[in-house]
Amino acid sequence: MFGIRSSLRSAAALLPAAASSQPCVRLSSGSQQEHRTFYEFRTYSIQPHLNAAFLKLTNEKIHLRTAHSQLIGYWSVEYGGLNKVFHIWKYDSYSQRAAVRAALSQDPIWLKDYVSVAIPMLVSQDNEVTYLVPWSHLQSPPQEGGVFELSSHLMRPGGPGVWGDAFQAAVTSHDAPGYGKLLGAFHSECGRLNTVHALWWFQSADQRAEVRHRSHSDARVVSAVRSCVGHLSSQENKLMFPCPFSPMK
Structure with a gap:
């Protein structure tokens, strides 16, 4: 599966026909989260002709971003979505993430050397909070x-x-x-x-x-x-x- x-x-x-056509659905909140640590999933879609340039820029400048919070992994999507990158960031709490985002918005080198160059290369950005x-x-x-x-x-x-x-x-x-x-x-x-x-x-x-x-x-x-x-x-x-x-x- x-x-x-x-x-x-x-x-x-x-599956029997009845089971596949009439699934049993009940409302339930499930178990509560036991800790505050969460993982932010981020997916960026890149302009096709700028994919290589974006990856090169990120390779050279990612240290400016990882100075602020922990990167778990960063991948280039090969199958299931072309010209996309997927990355996972770890945070201990929402307040930590807010502090990181605030610090990044005030980091002139990050803004000048990476953000101002990378943003025009992107088509879209998506994020998701997961545990x-x-x-x-x-x-x-x-x-x-x-x-x-x-x-x-x-x-x-x-x-x-x-x-x-x-x-x-x-x-x-x-x-x-x-x-x-x-x-x-x-x-x-x-x-x-x-x-x-x-x-x-x-x-x-x-x-x-x-x-x-x-x-x-x-x-x-x-x-x-x-x-x-x-x-x-x-x-x-x-x-x-x-x-x-x-x-x-």
């Missing part, structure tokens, strides 16, 4: 290189109290030897609600493709996906390569 769209289609075919789900911890890839996948899932309304266990089972069924490596599972707090994200690492895009095909005949994976697919509204994914300056690579 998660990160593997075709597994969802295979699992959906196994790690209670059972997930942010991990590093087992080795440098490879390909990263951000698999994003819009779940039916109801919250983790409704679909949390099924989502966990579906994700962890793929986090096993011979499959991908789960680096973190996140749920959205600000942005598109009822969205959960799984950040994966694979040795290569070809290894990811092999895993996808293998999962179709893995009864353990298909069973977990089958239990979760009824809670899912839509899914999208991005395959990404880390930029040279990315801490996670």
Whole structure:
């Protein structure tokens, strides 16, 4: 499933007609957040003819930004959205983020050397506040290189109290030897609600493709996906390569 769209289609075919056409939806707030640390997901769309120039500029000037707060990873999207970059920033609280944004707005070198040059290169910017789900911890890839996948899932309304266990089972069924490596599972707090994200690492895009095909005949994976697919509204994914300056690579 998660990160593997075709597994969802295979699992959906196994569902009884009544279950697929009339999903059970209940309202629930789910468990409360246990800590204040959150992760800001940022996605920038770049003018196609300026993509290389933007990446070069960011590579040269990112130290001006990381002097203010912690960068987790910075990737260039290869599949699932061209001319895009995706990056994750960690904050201990909303007040810390506000202080960082205020400091950046008063940093003349950052504004002159980066912002004034980079902004005209962009088509759009998007951000989202996410928290790690209670059972997930942010991990590093087992080795440098490879390909990263951000698999994003819009779940039916109801919250983790409704679909949390099924989502966990579906994700962890793929986090096993011979499959991908789960680096973190996140749920959205600000942005598109009822969205959960799984950040994966694979040795290569070809290894990811092999895993996808293998999962179709893995009864353990298909069973977990089958239990979760009824809670899912839509899914999208991005395959990404880390930029040279990315801490996670």
